[in-house]
Structures are given as C-alpha cells and as structure tokens.
Amino acid sequence: MGAIAPTAIPSTQPLLKAHSLSKSFGGIKAVDRAEIEVHPGSITGLIGPNGAGKTTLFNLLSNFLRPDSGRVMFNGAAIEHLQPHEIAQRGLVRTFQVARVLSKLSVMENMLLAAQNQSGEKFWNVWLNPQRTLQQERQQRELASEILTSVGLFHMAQSYAGSLSGGQRKLLEIARAMMVQPQLVLLDEPAAGVNPTLINQIGDHIRRWNQSGVTFLIIEHNMDVVMSLCDRVWVLAEGRNLASGKPSEVQQNPLVLEAYLGQ
Amino acid sequence: MEGYIVSLIIFTAIFALFGLGLNLQWGFTGLINFGHVAFMTLGAYTTVLLSLRGVPLVIAALIGAAAAALLGLLMGLTTLRLRTDYLAIVTVGIAEMIRLVAENEQWLTQGTFGIQRFPLPLANFSPNLPVRVVMILVLLGAIALGYWQLGKTLRQRMQGIPARALRQSALAALAYLVALAASLSIVSVVARQIKLTNALPAWALGLGLLLAGVAIILGFMKLAKLGATRFEQWEKGLSWVSAIAVALFGLWLTGFAVQALYDYDRNPSKTGLMWLSVLLVAVAYWALERLVRSPWGRVLKAIREDEEVAKALGKNVFGYKLQALMLGGLIAGLAGALYAWQLTVVFPVQFDPLITFNAWTIVVLGGAGSNAGTLLGATIFWGYDTLTRFGLREIIPLEDSALGAFRVMVIGLILMVLMAWRPQGILGKKEELTLGR
Ligand SMILES: Nc1ncnc2c1ncn2[C@@H]1O[C@H](COP(=O)(O)OP(=O)(O)O)[C@@H](O)[C@H]1O
C-alpha cells in the first residue's frame, strides 16, 4: 500500500467513497483493502490489468457481492448493508462487462423496465389506479424514446433486444442505465468488443450525459478512451490500489507501466 | 349426457383457473413449482372445513384462497433466497406434506375416509326465468370474451404470414393429427381382437402395446421434423387446427351449458357451480391479462429472463417472486374450493402429484407465458380426458387402472411430439424460446 499518488484534495465531498474494501474467493484475494473516490460531476476511470479485481470491485460497490470487510459511502450514507436493488433506487446504477440485455423483451420494454417509482409496478395499482399507470407509462415512453433517439436506437424500439448486434446491446445497456435517471453510473468496459466508430459515439454520449449532471465511474482497457474521457483515474493491480491521479500522470507512473508490462 | 357435459365444463374451468396460477408463477416469472397441487389442497380443505362450521361459503372460499396465498409466502420465504432449484424441491415436499397431513390428521380431515356432506354454492337457488336469462347472457359474455382473446392471440402469432402458406400447413397439420389418432386407434383395435381371441398372453399383449405406442410416437416425431422442412409454416398449422377444433368443441359445449342453465332446477348445484366456475375463470383471466401487460408484468418477465438485470435496475426481485407465488397460489386456492364443490367429497387421494402434472401439461400444451394458451390447454386436456375415458374403454383391452396409466402415458407421448413440432406450445411465442443472449 501507500503507493497512491498525491493529488490535489478536492473541495467537494466525494459522491462515492469506498474504504478498505476486501473480498476473497477461496484463497484468492480478488480485492484487497481497495480505496476509491468518485467526485460529483466527474468521469472517473478505473484501470488495471486483467484479473486485477475491477469487476469484483464494481460488484462490491453495487453489493452484487457482499464485501468481506470495508465500507461504501454513497451521498454521505453507508450503503454496504443495502440490497442491490436499493442501491440502484438511490441512484447508483451498474452495467455488466458482458452486456446483459433482456433479449425476449423489446428494446422499448428494456428501457421502460428501468424507470423508477412506477405506480404500475405495484399490482394493486394496475387494477385500482389504471389511469395513473397509463399516464406514467406514456411519460416514461416519451423519455425512453428521447434517450433511444439520442443514441440512434429508436428505429429498433419495437424489435426484440435479442435481435440487436453486440455493439447495439452495449449501447442499449448504457441507455437503459440512463433511464433510471441515476446520479452515478458504473460502466464495466463500455468499449470492449465494439467497433471504433461506435466507441467514439459511446464516448460522445457519455460526455453529453456527464454535462447534464450524471457522474460516471468507468472500467476501460482502451487507453485512448480513458485519456480522452476521464478527469481522474484509479489503478488497481492484484486487488490493491496501485496509483491514482490525472490520466496523464497515471500513464507515466512507473508502477503502472510495470504492472501493465509485467503481465 | 348433459350432466356429464356440465361436469366436463366445470372441470375444464377449474383446471383453467388452476393452470392460470401456475402460468403466472412459471410461465411469466420462471419459478419452478412442482407442488402446485398444495395450493389446491389447502384451498379445498380450508373452504370445506370452515363451511361445515357455519362460515358462509363465499367467506370460506376467500379464506381458503388466502391460506393458499400464505402457503406461497411460506414457500417463498424459505427457498427464494437459496439457489433456484431449491424451490422446485421444496414445493414437491410441501405438497406431499400437506397431503399426508390431510391423510393422517383424522380429527380434522377424517383421513382417507374423506369429508362429505358439506354445503355447496347455489344449491338451493331456484332462479326464475328473467334471472336465468341474465345468467345465460353473463355466461355467453364470458365465453365470447374467451373467443375474442383466442382470436386476438392467434392473429398476433400469425401476423405477416401469407394465407396460402397458412392454409397449406393447416391442412398438413390436420392430416398429421388424423393420421396420429388413426394409428393409435388401429393399434388399439388390433390389440382388442388379440385379447378377445386370447391369442397372446397378457404380458406379451401389454409389451406389444407399449412397443407399438413408442414406435408410433417416434415415427410421428420424425414426421414432425420432416414436415418442418416441407411446409413453410408447419408449426403454425398446429395452432390453427387445434384452435379451430377447440373453438368448435367449445361452441358445442356452450349449447349444453345454455340448456343446463335454462333447466336450472333439474340439477341446481352442478349448474350453479358451472356458472360460477366459468365466471371466475373469466374474471381471473381478465385480471391476469391486465397484470401481465402492466409494468408489474414487465418486471416478472425481466426476472424470468435475467434477475440480475432486474436487480441492477432497482427491482426488488425477491418481493416480486413472493408476489407471483402468492397470487398464483391464491388463484389455485380458489380453484381448490371449486374442486371440492365439484367432487362433493374430499379425500387425500384426489390431491396426488398427478394433479400438478396435469397443470404442467395444460400450461406447456397451451404455451408458457400465454394466458389464452392456458385456457386452450385446459380445454384440450379435458376434451382428451373425456374422449379417452369413454372411447378408450371400448377399444383398448386394459383394466381400468391400467387404462388410467395408459392415458397418462399417451399424454406424455403427445407432449413429446409437441416438443418436436412446436416447442413453445400451441399459443406460445417462438421468440421467447429461440432468442438467446
Ligand atoms: N465469482 C468468482 N469466484 C471466484 N473467483 C473469482 C470470481 N470473480 C472473480 N474471481 C477472480 O477474482 C480475480 C479478479 O477478477 P475480476 O474482478 O473479474 O478482474 P478484472 O475485472 O479486473 O479483469 C480473478 O482472479 C478472478 O479469477
């Protein structure tokens, strides 16, 4: 430990802060006393060699896996004891490394599913309060159409999500996360397996959403994407923090270079 | 005859209701419930025992349904946090446990002897002509709703397919089904001749029957595969033929139902129960259709496909699964009350695991995740049951108990043919099976 590069102490309170998170699988310490901070309004990167524990860290932050020890603070409140769905409801949404669209639902249904506080998700409201349900559904449909249009998927809205290409699925998964109207989105390798044109587009979308106030924490292997998008980068190796700082600083950090080359 | 048809309609309605409960749990939510009969048992016994102690029938049935819903809650609380296959195991266990309680707690349930002479609904009801006409109109309304929904579902499944291809495949499917029925009948007739002339010992005859059955089914599975290569819309032919057959069969049944309602006083308790059952199915169907097309239903379908995604999007997956188990249980519990009223005696053997198997057959046959399919499946199932109960005894040389087993075996074989032909069931959506991730 102790290898965290010094950076200017930001004036704002972090939106997300993980303190000394650990998780072992059998004998392997996948995440070992990891720290991370994400500041509101930022696009923060999380990089590291394969098997460094990045995805596991995402799982711990969103509580899809229970940490062995450590704390996670979101918006100033501890969340490590919450259920994954409760964390999402508070505005912290994660995506998956391998895009998980619901292929047997339409693209539009995938989007609508993500809307929060839907009265029609309580079964009694479906019978007792159909008007309100319909009206909400109409509003959500508009919002979903807007987001789909902005990412260029609107023409596919009525198709089964299973008929989308790999890149389109990645896009849909990110668009779906935006439908939650989150504060913070955790993206796990949004550019992996995506063609260069689409990578650029995804970058543009992320920047646009960021400008409208959404904070991002992004795992990414594509260094160009990291360099062009991120305000700050955290580096993980063998489950531990290796470095953190501005992208340009981190890129020149000998420890980081060694970790990547030594792989 | 009329009495039997009325009973047939009641059984069809009860199992349609029962199947709708399973379809909500399995077809829409993906919960594997191999002990569905538990809800029915609890609903039936609770209703009967309460009504014997003077509780009004409606309230007794509602408490019975509520008890079944609580059982769903219990099943869910104990298993849903574990791996998914635990639910399947625990439901089997709970169903057997409840049956054993019914068998052994004689002070409460009178054990294998069964409970008799409990109050029946509408038994002392004697409606005058205007009331009967209204009842008939309500019944016709419910049936019309069923036809409308069947038509709508069919139209959706057939969208954008040229009429010529559909006609061809429907004719091919008809020929196929007739040939299948004919082959099974011919084997039976031959077997009967052998039995009458004592040409073969009983074991050889049984073995021969079995082998012939298997050979026919294997042959027809092969034929189904062949048909798929010859006819463009081959698998849709089955939907057409069975939907039309069931529609005609349903019209024929409706005639008897109207007649029975008109002559209400001839058999008040059965006629009343028939009316009530059909009505309950219509109400449950309508309520469920609203649900599965709502945001609530969307969450269930999401859970069915990938519950991690549902969680990541802020849905309380555990809570929704509990709700599906409880609502499905509630509906099955209501079916249990009707079942008890139809049987007029309840004893544990009537709630054996075969009942669960029947519900699965109905849902799989009609198409998982399609409520209209469940109604269709229930009608086909009971149509088959009646046909073979009366028809088979004439042509198949088996004892009654063996005949029962034979009928179940044929259902199993037919399901196999169906899986080779149209695995999503008669009204199921193909995409829900074939679109991978
Ligand atoms: N569910 C699991 N069970 C056992 N080992 C796991 C599990 N998930 C991850 N690991 C292990 O933990 C380590 C970190 O994996 P991961 O977080 O996926 O790395 P990254 O996303 O940085 O490539 C790897 O050694 C991996 O094999």
Ligand SMILES: [Mg+2]
């Ligand atoms: Mg990873």
